[in-house]
Amino acid sequence: MKWQAIKQRIKKLIEDKESGFHKFNFNEVLSILVRERLVARASQSSIRDSIILKGGLLLTLNYTKQTRFTNDMDINLKVANDLASFQNAVDKITTVDLEDGFYFNRNAGEILNNEDREYDGASFKIKCTFSEEDKDMIFDLDIGVGDAVDAVLGRLPTFKEFDVTSLELAIYPAEAIAAEKIQTCIARGNENSRMKDYYDLYNLRDIVDIKKFHVAAFKTFKNRSTSYPCQLPESADDLNLLQPRWNHFLNSKQYRIIQAAPKNLSEIMNAIREFYGTQKP
Numbered sequence: 001m002k003w004q005a006i007k008q009r010i011k012k013l014i015e016d017k018e019s020g021f022h023k024f025n026f027n028e029v030l031s032i033l034v035r036e037r038l039v040a041r042a043s044q045s046s047i048r049d050s051i052i053l054k055g056g057l058l059l060t061l062n063y064t065k066q067t068r069f070t071n072d073m074d075i076n077l078k079v080a081n082d083l084a085s086f087q088n089a090v091d092k093i094t095t096v097d098l099e100d101g102f103y104f105n106r107n108a109g110e111i112l113n114n115e116d117r118e119y120d121g122a123s124f125k126i127k128c129t130f131s132e133e134d135k136d137m138i139f140d141l142d143i144g145v146g147d148a149v150d151a152v153l154g155r156l157p158t159f160k161e162f163d164v165t166s167l168e169l170a171i172y173p174a175e176a177i178a179a180e181k182i183q184t185c186i187a188r189g190n191e192n193s194r195m196k197d198y199y200d201l202y203n204l205r206d207i208v209d210i211k212k213f214h215v216a217a218f219k220t221f222k223n224r225s226t227s228y229p230c231q232l233p234e235s236a237d238d239l240n241l242l243q244p245r246w247n248h249f250l251n252s253k254q255y256r257i258i259q260a261a262p263k264n265l266s267e268i269m270n271a272i273r274e275f276y277g278t279q280k281p
Helices: 004-016 026-044 057-063 082-096 174-192 195-204 209-223 238-250 265-278
Strands: 053-054 072-077 103-107 108-114 120-132 134-147 151-155 166-169
Touching: 004 026, 026 053, 026 057, 026 072, 026 082, 026 103, 026 120, 026 134, 026 166, 053 057, 053 082, 053 108, 057 072, 057 151, 057 174, 057 195, 082 103, 082 108, 082 120, 174 195, 174 209, 174 238, 174 265, 195 238, 209 265, 238 265
Parallel strands: 053 166, 072 134
Antiparallel strands: 053 072, 103 120, 108 120, 120 134, 151 166
């Protein structure tokens, strides 16, 4: 697709107040489009049955829609936990040719362990080149292994303005996403810097089935060696430490918040406790 056509269609999306992208800037919409094109390749790859889409991009495409911007891509992959296997798997995704004018390649990547993230896996820099003018964009692809999740087949919406069909790929259920985020918040306590987890948990209340959540949470907490049920940070000292981070999150340009959220973190915490049951008996 020609660069001029891409620009015009993205600008049209931003101008349309019903599109869900009208508060995003040009590069943010372009970033989502580029990563959606990699998801399309994953859905057509020879290893599609080993891939489960997760993370902020899944929330954007499927669950909470355009409630916050994220600039990476997360998947779970059923492969051996060594760098060569991860490299081979990524190559099987990036080399799929959909004849859409987008081309992907990776760097050497690196292995992640539990000291770096909440899961073992690998991380790659993915470079996408597109249009006849050789425009490019680089983003992170993080791959996890060993998650305790019962994936579901998702039909993901695509950018209708770009004449592409919907995508079918295994995805994390909303309940599994919430379970992992709750576990992260509890395990990190007042040292947690991931305010996006509180924000996502607050918004996921609209779609999470609470019975399915408790099943997913039991599996997730057991897999991550965390007691369940347990509670979120709730002391005054905890909130005093976390509130400035919440303020920074709401004001951050990196996360352009589309859906309004309370400015007082204690309101967020109380809503999460009440819905998910993470409170004292």
